[in-house]
Amino acid sequence: xxxxxxxxxxxxxxxxxxxxxxxxxxxxxxxxxxxxxxxxxxxxxxxxxxxxxxxxxxxxxxxxxxxxxxxxxxxxxxxxxxxxxxxxxxxxxxxxxxxxxxxxxxxxxxxxxxxxxxxxxxxxxxxxxxxxxxxxxxxxxxxxxxxxxxxxxxxxxxxxxxxxxxxxxxxxxxxxxxxxxxxxxxxxxxxxxxxxxxxxxxxxxxxxxxxxxxxxxxxxxxxxxxxxxxxxxxxxxxxxxxxxxxxxxxxxxxxxxxxxxxxxxxxxxxxxxxxxxxxxxxxxxxxxxxxxxxxxxxxxxxxxxxxxxxxxxxxxxxxxxxxxxxxxxxxxxxxxxxxxxxxxxxxxxxxxxxxxxxxxxxxxxxxxxxxxxxxxxxxxxxxxxxxxxxxxxxxxxxxxxxxxxxxxxxxxxxxxxxxxxxxxxxxxxxxxxxxxxxxxxxxxxxxxxxxxxxxxxxxxxxxxxxxxxxxxxxxxxxxxxxxxxxxxxxxxxxxxxxxxxxxxxxxxxxxxxxxxxxx
Numbered sequence: 001x002x003x004x005x006x007x008x009x010x011x012x013x014x015x016x017x018x019x020x021x022x023x024x025x026x027x028x029x030x031x032x033x034x035x036x037x038x039x040x041x042x043x044x045x046x047x048x049x050x051x052x053x054x055x056x057x058x059x060x061x062x063x064x065x066x067x068x069x070x071x072x073x074x075x076x077x078x079x080x081x082x083x084x085x086x087x088x089x090x091x092x093x094x095x096x097x098x099x100x101x102x103x104x105x106x107x108x109x110x111x112x113x114x115x116x117x118x119x120x121x122x123x124x125x126x127x128x129x130x131x132x133x134x135x136x137x138x139x140x141x142x143x144x145x146x147x148x149x150x151x152x153x154x155x156x157x158x159x160x161x162x163x164x165x166x167x168x169x170x171x172x173x174x175x176x177x178x179x180x181x182x183x184x185x186x187x188x189x190x191x192x193x194x195x196x197x198x199x200x201x202x203x204x205x206x207x208x209x210x211x212x213x214x215x216x217x218x219x220x221x222x223x224x225x226x227x228x229x230x231x232x233x234x235x236x237x238x239x240x241x242x243x244x245x246x247x248x249x250x251x252x253x254x255x256x257x258x259x260x261x262x263x264x265x266x267x268x269x270x271x272x273x274x275x276x277x278x279x280x281x282x283x284x285x286x287x288x289x290x291x292x293x294x295x296x297x298x299x300x301x302x303x304x305x306x307x308x309x310x311x312x313x314x315x316x317x318x319x320x321x322x323x324x325x326x327x328x329x330x331x332x333x334x335x336x337x338x339x340x341x342x343x344x345x346x347x348x349x350x351x352x353x354x355x356x357x358x359x360x361x362x363x364x365x366x367x368x369x370x371x372x373x374x375x376x377x378x379x380x381x382x383x384x385x386x387x388x389x390x391x392x393x394x395x396x397x398x399x400x401x402x403x404x405x406x407x408x409x410x411x412x413x414x415x416x417x418x419x420x421x422x423x424x425x426x427x428x429x430x431x432x433x434x435x436x437x438x439x440x441x442x443x444x445x446x447x448x449x450x451x452x453x454x455x456x457x458x459x460x461x462x463x464x465x466x467x468x469x470x471x472x473x474x475x476x477x478x479x480x481x482x483x484x485x486x487x488x489x490x491x492x493x494x495x496x497x498x499x500x501x502x503x504x505x506x507x508x509x510x511x512x513x514x515x516x517x518x519x
Contacts, residue, residue: 103141107131109148116155127151177217181208184217184224186369186437197231209409249340256333263326270319274312281309361435363413364420372434372442376493379432379446383487391445391453393484394500395423395460398512400439403478407471412439415478419464426459442500457482457515465513479513488519 110131130147188205204220212220285305359371367375376392383390397403397419404412416439423441424433432444443460445453461480469476483503485496503518510516 099141109152119155123151123154177214180221181212181217182438184208184221187228188224197227197234200227209413245343249336252336256329256336259329263322263329267319267322267326270315274315274319277308277312281305281312361420364417364435366420366424366441367432367434369434369437372432372436372444373493375432375434375444376442376496379444380487380493380496382446388447389449389453390487391448391484392486392496392500393443393445393453393457393482394436394504395441395443395480395482396504396508397439398479398481398508403471403476407476411471415469418467418469419478419480422463422467423460426456426463431456440504453484453486454515457484461513461515481507481512482515483507483518484515485518 110127130144130151133144185205185208188201188208201224204224207220208217285302288301288305359367359374361368379390382388397415400412400415403415416435420433420435420441423443427433427443430446431448432446434442436442443457445456448456461482464478464480467478469478481504483500483506485499485503487496491499499518503516506518507514507516
């Protein structure tokens with residue numbers, strides 16, 4: 001019985017130890033599984049982190065990552081891990097050598113860059129700060145190398161400017177000369193000088209259209225400035241002469257009018273006096289005729305009264321002469337005023353004609369850029385007040401420069417005139433057309449719905465496409481690109497102009513004969 005009790009006690013202990021062992025194994029198994037998961041994740045991330053260091057290592061790591069995702073038993077991967085370990089050790093040694101070489105090359109390159117002449121002080125200060133920083137880790141070395149490369153790029157750009165500055169200067173000068181040529185043509189087109197100055201400006205514009213050498217272009221620009229200054233001086237002198245004449249006439253009128261007023265006052269006083277004297281004489285005669293029965297006895301008195309009456313008649317005649325002189329003076333004043341009015345009216349019509357021509361393009365006879373800016377500002381203010389739809393479109397002739405080069409500027413001018421007329425024929429009375437510059441036309445469509453403005457621009461495009469151009473016995477087809485937009489939100493005229501230009505550029509990049517809206 002004692003033995004059975006001892007055996008039972010021993011079995012209980014063994015069972016307890018077995019339970020503890022099972023628990024320990026389960027915990028160890030769970031821990032091992034967690035560690036295996038962590039190990040797989042670590043190996044997978046290491047394979048990604050090490051990618052690009054070595055092609056063989058990349059291949060092995062990719063295979064390891066694939067097998068880790070497919071297998072649960074890591075022990076089967078130990079041989080492959082051993083191969084990867086050798087590759088990593090070899091790569092670590094190689095990386096260490098490369099890092100040392102990189103650090104050495106970094107210092108050498110930095111010293112070489114410091115010796116480069118012509119660099120600004122701020123650049124040299126940034127280079128010194130970079131070279132003085134420590135590079136204990138590979139990441140620091142790489143970061144410093146990247147910054148050094150950026151400094152090298154800046155230095156190359158600065159030194160390249162000195163090496164190819166002549167080419168860039170020539171290109172810049174060429175572009176500036178082209179802009180100067182175009183601006184001079186635009187300026188001449190907007191000027192309205194008559195006589196010799198107008199003929200010279202027209203001749204200069206023809207020369208600019210056919211192209212001139214740079215030196216000749218500068219000389220023509222100076223000639224245009226001289227003609228503008230001379231024309232402006234003549235206009236100022238003419239205006240001054242007109243104003244001096246008006247002032248002189250006004251001064252004369254003021255003087256003669258004052259004299260006429262004084263004479264009228266004097267005549268009025270004299271006539272009043274004569275009227276009183278006549279009234280008195282008439283009264284005396286009437287009284288004498290009533291009182292005297294014998295007129296022979298009253299004859300001496302009547303004779304005296306008659307003499308006085310004759311004196312009044314002479315004075316009256318003198319007053320009539322003075323009145324005639326005054327009437328003549330007033331007639332002269334009236335003629336002077338009429339002449340002055342005609343002068344001012346003529347000058348006013350001249351100014352109106354100049355203003356009208358100033359806002360017209362001399363070639364196409366439609367409104368020019370200045371008129372376009374003024375109309376756009378006017379429509380913008382209306383849009384701010386009423387918020388009606390306001391559309392602006394920019395039209396450009398496709399490949400117009402090639403047409404000019406192939407058939408001459410006269411052909412290009414003829415094309416611009418015909419296209420301007422064709423566009424105007426497609427517009428309504430309230431719609432506006434102007435030559436914006438070169439071969440560009442701006443159209444303003446106020447109070448136009450989306451359907452209406454799309455239809456109008458399509459009609460313009462189709463009308464120009466169907467124009468029968470023929471130059472040098474060759475049929476020439478012409479298309480236009482159109483960029484359009486509408487006022488919206490806080491838009492200003494400058495915003496709209498920039499947006500239509502961007503829309504036009506996008507339309508031209510998309511191909512010929514396109515309409516592109518940009519909002």
